[in-house]
Amino acid sequence: xxxxxxxxxxxxxxxxxxxxxxxxxxxxxxxxxxxxxxxxxxxxxxxxxxxxxxxxxxxxxxxxxxxxxxxxxxxxxxxxxxxxxxxxxxxxxxxxxxxxxxxxxxxxxxxxxxxxxxxxxxxxxxxxxxxxxxxxxxxxxxxxxxxxxxxxxxxxxxxxxxxxxxxxxxxxxxxxxxxxxxxxxxxxxxxxxxxxxxxxxxxxxxxxxxxxxxxxxxxxxxxxxxxxxxxxxxxxxxxxxxxxxxxxxxxxxxxxxxxxxxxxxxxxxxxxxxxxxxxxxxxxxxxxxxxxxxxxxxxxxxxxxxxxxxxxxxxxxxxxxxxxxxxxxxxxxxxxxxxxxxxxxxxxxxxxxxxxxxxxxxxxxxxxxxxxxxxxxxxxxxxxxxxxxxxxxxxxxxxxxxxxxxxxxxxxxxxxxxxxxxxxxxxxxxxxxxxxxxxxxxxxxxxxxxxxxxxxxxxxxxxxxxxxxxxxxxxxxxxxxxxxxxxxxxxxxxxxxxxxxxxxxxxxxxxxxxxxxxxxxxxxxxxxxxxxxxxxxxxxxxxxxxxxxxxxxxxxxxxxxxxxxxxxxxxxxxxxxxxxxxxxxxxxxxxxxxxxxxxxxxxxxxxxxxxxxxxxxxxxxxxxxxxxxxxxxxxxxxxxxxxxxxxxxxxxxxxxxxxxxxxxxxxxxxxxxxxxxxxxxxxxxxxxxxxxxxxxxxxxxxxxxxxxxxxxxxxxxxxxxxxxxxxxxxxxxxxxxxxxxxxxxxxxxxxxxxxxxxxxxxx
Numbered sequence: 010x011x012x013x014x015x016x017x018x019x020x021x022x023x024x025x026x027x028x029x030x031x032x033x034x035x036x037x038x039x040x041x042x043x044x045x046x047x048x049x050x051x052x053x054x055x056x057x058x059x060x061x062x063x064x065x066x067x068x069x070x071x072x073x074x075x076x077x078x079x080x081x082x083x084x085x086x087x088x089x090x091x092x093x094x095x096x097x098x099x100x101x102x103x104x105x106x107x108x109x110x111x112x113x114x115x116x117x118x119x120x121x122x123x124x125x126x127x128x129x130x131x132x133x134x135x136x137x138x139x140x141x142x143x144x145x146x147x148x149x150x151x152x153x154x155x156x157x158x159x160x161x162x163x164x165x166x167x168x169x170x171x172x173x174x175x176x177x178x179x180x181x182x183x184x185x186x187x188x189x190x191x192x193x194x195x196x197x198x199x200x201x202x203x204x205x206x207x208x209x210x211x212x213x214x215x216x217x218x219x220x221x222x223x224x225x226x227x228x229x230x231x232x233x234x235x236x237x238x239x240x241x242x243x244x245x246x247x248x249x250x251x252x253x254x255x256x257x258x259x260x261x262x263x264x265x266x267x268x269x270x271x272x273x274x275x276x277x278x279x280x281x282x283x284x285x286x287x288x289x290x291x292x293x294x295x296x297x298x299x300x301x302x303x304x305x306x307x308x309x310x311x312x313x314x315x316x317x318x319x320x321x322x323x324x325x326x327x328x329x330x331x332x333x334x335x336x337x338x339x340x341x342x343x344x345x346x347x348x349x350x351x352x353x354x355x356x357x358x359x360x361x362x363x364x365x366x367x368x369x370x371x372x373x374x375x376x377x378x379x380x381x382x383x384x385x386x387x388x389x390x391x392x393x394x395x396x397x398x399x400x401x402x403x404x405x406x407x408x409x410x411x412x413x414x415x416x417x418x419x420x421x422x423x424x425x426x427x428x429x430x431x432x433x434x435x436x437x438x439x440x441x442x443x444x445x446x447x448x449x450x451x452x453x454x455x456x457x458x459x460x461x462x463x464x465x466x467x468x469x470x471x472x473x474x475x476x477x478x479x480x481x482x483x484x485x486x487x488x489x490x491x492x493x494x495x496x497x498x499x500x501x502x503x504x505x506x507x508x509x510x511x512x513x514x515x516x517x518x519x520x521x522x523x524x525x526x527x528x529x530x531x532x533x534x535x536x537x538x539x540x541x542x543x544x545x546x547x548x549x550x551x552x553x554x555x556x557x558x559x560x561x562x563x564x565x566x567x568x569x570x571x572x573x574x575x576x577x578x579x580x581x582x583x584x585x586x587x588x589x590x591x592x593x594x595x596x597x598x599x600x601x602x603x604x605x606x607x608x609x610x611x612x613x614x615x616x617x618x619x620x621x622x623x624x625x626x627x628x629x630x631x632x633x634x635x636x637x638x639x640x641x642x643x644x645x646x647x648x649x650x651x652x653x654x655x656x657x658x659x660x661x662x663x664x665x666x667x668x669x670x671x672x673x674x675x676x677x678x679x680x681x682x683x684x685x686x687x688x689x690x691x692x693x694x695x696x697x698x699x700x701x702x703x704x705x706x707x708x709x710x711x712x713x714x715x716x717x718x719x720x721x722x723x724x725x726x727x728x729x730x731x732x733x734x735x736x737x738x739x740x741x742x743x744x745x746x747x748x749x750x751x752x753x754x755x756x757x758x759x760x761x762x763x764x765x766x767x768x769x770x771x772x
Contacts, residue, residue, distance in 0.1 A: 092371055438762065725740050
């Protein structure tokens with residue numbers, strides 16, 4: 010028992026001794042000394058006054074240091090006891106090499122900094138650059154997480170590169186369009202959005218253990234001078250500064266931002282005598298006391314003319330310290346700055362206490378952000394990071410496009426104008442950009458009747474001549490792909506009934522390009538209602554006197570017959586099996602059998618009415634109707650979204666959803682001009698931009714020369730622009746209730762909407 014009692018008291022005494030070793034007395038009374046404080050105390054005891062001052066300084070790493078120069082630089086910063094370094098240019102590999110060396114040789118771990126607002130690529134030419142903040146500032150609030158992901162990825166890359174502080178985000182409000190230094194670096198003009206996006210960026214970066222630095226306090230947005238060259242002046246009232254300029258900083262401080270950078274500004278309402286970075290009123294009273302910021306305060310570069318024009322030698326650094334800054338960024342003369350502050354500290358105990366206080370805060374930051382990672386390898390961000398960055402930017406761009414189309418009212422206005430003018434009772438519009446459906450909207454009603462069914466995105470429209478490219482041309486492309494035809498083959502090779510006519514020498518290429526000398530149109534349906542008889546009438550029709558461009562339905566009637574004879578299947582069966590069915594285009598069909606209220610009616614017709622005297626569910630073109638609803642020039646029905654997918658397959662070089670339908674070389678061949686020397690703008694089956702684009706052309710002037718598409722008599726249009734990665738589809742029943750006058754064309758409705766799409770994408 011006695012032994013147990015002795016052991017007990019010995020343990021108590023040992024515990025008390027250990028506890029006493031972990032405690033110290035201060036003005037606040039008994040205080041437990043944390044591991045952080047113990048480390049900071051131990052470092053402080055080893056540092057001279059000069060070294061404590063040097064710990065407050067972040068100096069620039071010179072460009073293009075070779076190995077010997079890097080060694081000399083490392084020796085100099087250790088000789089002074091410099092607190093940190095900042096890289097501004099070069100390559101990631103070279104920076105990684107120097108960072109490893111500097112940290113290995115440093116007596117006190119260094120704070121490694123970078124000014125990478127839009128990523129490491131802002132400074133390191135072989136790393137990734139995100140778009141500027143202004144682009145992220147256009148995001149709708151529900152997509153703010155994209156900015157968090159950007160900050161997170163920037164922080165992750167900084168961490169891998171051994172960087173502890175990134176001087177970002179910029180949270181200045183871009184309120185002056187003449188501002189020479191902020192502009193697109195800002196998230197925008199709205200204080201709430203600037204603050205919220207700044208918080209997302211900062212928290213994302215700090216989630217990776219990297220200090221975010223909100224800048225440029227108290228607000229650099231409304232200036233028209235560059236503080237690199239002179240001292241900008243802010244003449245806002247105190248009330249304005251409090252409610253607008255400093256608002257984002259207040260929000261970020263409340264959210265836990267760990268760093269704030271103070272700008273070089275003359276803010277007359279707060280301190281008309283000193284730059285904001287050197288003003289105790291702005292740094293200590295406003296930022297520290299009023300806004301309650303507890304983190305690291307860093308000056309903007311002290312080598313900037315906004316300071317050096319007035320404060321020579323080390324006086325700028327001394328004034329910045331007295332103002333309340335923890336880190337003195339880029340003092341222009343390090344030895345002079347250390348000496349100036351040292352002499353002031355020796356003569357003034359208050360300044361000496363400021364040196365110690367700020368040095369302790371810097372060392373605390375090092376304990377938190379440097380010490381835990383000192384054994385981590387420093388490495389250049391690899392391709393996996395580039396893939397993450399690209400995914401973030403893709404999400405940004407896609408979100409912005411969707412938001413732009415959702416909120417822009419230009420298309421809505423153009424459509425409403427057309428409906429009000431009775432140019433069409435309704436329509437569908439689908440737009441794909443970069444492979445994504447960014448606009449899909451239905452307008453109006455199936456007819457002008459006040460109780461008519463509204464158009465939906467699943468309403469089927471008579472495509473008219475879009476059949477030429479969405480059925481016949483695709484079928485010919487497939488036969489060409491399979492080596493079953495050559496473009497210079499004569500049609501008569503596959504259609505023997507042409508051998509005894511003046512069409513015996515017409516080639517497939519000529520028929521596709523509308524330069525076969527065929528008649529533009531003839532009312533063959535008035536002579537017969539039999540498919541074969543109509544084809545015979547086409548064969549018997551007289552050719553024009555030349556092979557100049559003449560838009561003709563007849564060539565596509567013959568091409569469709571060629572497809573059937575070669576494939577052994579009617580055109581509708583062939584294209585359904587080869588394209589529509591595997592693509593999931595269940596509403597792209599000839600002779601739709603769905604209920605009338607799912608199909609937009611076309612013209613009044615006493616000979617073939619389907620409902621209430623209108624053509625409803627049957628092809629509008631009379632020749633195609635006489636051929637049983639399936640022809641190479643007309644007869645196909647579909648929706649805008651399904652046609653957009655079909656065109657996206659072509660835009661993607663014949664592939665969709667991982668399935669190849671056509672060879673890319675075939676797509677390129679058919680969408681190129683072959684008779685341009687003869688003044689024919691057409692490709693093979695597809696229409697093209699005018700040689701001299703016009704506002705009254707078949708597509709808008711903004712469409713590139715590489716673009717291709719087609720229009721249809723019933724009020725339809727599709728257009729693909731490879732240069733913009735853009736697909737546009739417009740479907741209407743403008744021929745209801747009569748096809749004349751063609752107000753849709755006269756008002757340029759389709760092309761004006763197409764032009765608006767380009768403007769939305771490019772704004």
